[in-house]
Amino acid sequence: MSEAAENNQLLLISGESATGKSASLMNIRDQEDWLYLNTESGKRLPFRNNFRDGGFRITDPYEVIDAFEFAINDDPSVKGIILDSLTFWMDMLETQYVITAADTRAAWGEYQQTFKRLMQELVPKFAKPVIIIAHTRTDHDEATMSMRTSVPIKGALRNTGVEAYFSTVVSSKVMPLKQLEEYKNDMLTITEDDKLIDMKYVFQTRHTKKTTGERIRSPLGFFGVNETFINNDAQMVLDHLNKMYGVN
DSSP states (O other): OOTTOOOTTEEEEEEOTTSSTGGGGTTOSSGGGEEEEEOSTTOOOSSOOOOGGGOEEOSSTHHHHHHHHHHHHTOTTOOEEEEEOHHHHHHHHIIIIITTOSSHHHHHHHHHHHHHHIIIIIHHHHOSOEEEEEEOEEEEETTTTEEEEEOOOOTTHHHHOGGGGOSOEEEEEEEEHHHHGGGOOTTOOOOHHHHHHTEEEEEEOSOOGGGTTBOOBOOTTSSOGGGSEEESOHHHHHHHHHHHHTOO
16 A cells, blocks of 8 residues: 555544543443553543553553554454554654754654554555544644644644644534534433533534634535534544445
């Protein structure tokens, strides 16, 4: 498969801390056949899970590359890969291999190429579901006099933005139930627990007037206007992608 190939089961879940990004993985099917790559200092998932070997704690950023190569070349039983999180992975790459390098200019180039190799070569070659989680940061854009929310990244990649490498980017949010009333759809269910706190953890799938500065994106026609907010359920989004692209 060439670098130009696509992986139609690629999903970026972005959002602020404590908005349900990791919790959205709870309903992933066949977890024992998924690789969960934890770059966040061994942080535990907020639910009981059956990911292979309890998940893998990443201590060297190149272990992420090794994991993809293992799934591609050595173990076809791997059904999916989760990277949690991209933000900490890139920070780890900077800390361990850029800052300490004798030639930092060359090291920044390698930093960029490592990310590109993952996204342009390994993710397409894997050709199975890949979920990547990332933290966002909101900054003031002086050029447009507006607030912009994106996944922070350093070096030359900052100009393009990591979101450009994904066709589907959802944003995790915690929303008051009243604000969700106009978005009734089959992928948004209000539970008794939601009613008790009058809030719901959701994915935002489309822009609203108040969120034009966010880098949410999806294929044309993928989500209807009434599906602007859906359950924070990564498996649900993967199923929706599979239905659209006819992936078994």
